[in-house]
Amino acid sequence: MGVEHPVQSNTIVDVLEKVLDKGVVVAGDIRVGIADVELLTIKIRLIVSSVDKAKEIGMDWWENDPYLSSKAADQNTKALEEENKKLHERLEQLERKLESQSVETR
Structure with missing residues (x-):
């Protein structure tokens, strides 16, 4: 057996x-x-x-990587657009300030 x-x-x-x-x-x-x-x-x-x-x-790093996720790419684009908008506003403020200072010195 x-x-x-x-x-x-x-x-x-x-x-x-x-x-x-x-x-x-x-x-x-x-x-x-x-x-x-x-x-x-x-x-x-x-x-x-x-x-x-x-x-x-x-x-879950792949969910936040713009090269791997369309959602992350959209979020990244929105963040860049918002930053660009803020920078434009700041630039306009600085230009107005410079313009007003140059008018005062004339």
């Missing part, structure tokens, strides 16, 4: 599902130096997770 061993088989789909559900973080630093003088430091951070999990932990 042979001994039966319970076989637990994880397919790539099962592993991927677990990784995306829980997330995986890989972190590392690379430092280059000569004679105890640090010349270069590269910090590497890699997080593999589902979009929902990333949002849950507060990592």
Whole structure:
């Protein structure tokens, strides 16, 4: 009579599902130096997770990046237009002030 061993088989789909559900973080630093003088430091951070999990932990940078999100691009455009409007108003105020000072000195 042979001994039966319970076989637990994880397919790539099962592993991927677990990784995306829980997330995986890989972190590392690379430092280059000569004679105890640090010349270069590269910090590497890699997080593999589902979009929902990333949002849950507060990592939603792609939503605010104008190159990746049309909403962010629209917000960026609106912010630039508002800043441009304020700068024009300020410039007009300064020009009026200069004009009034030049009239007074005549």
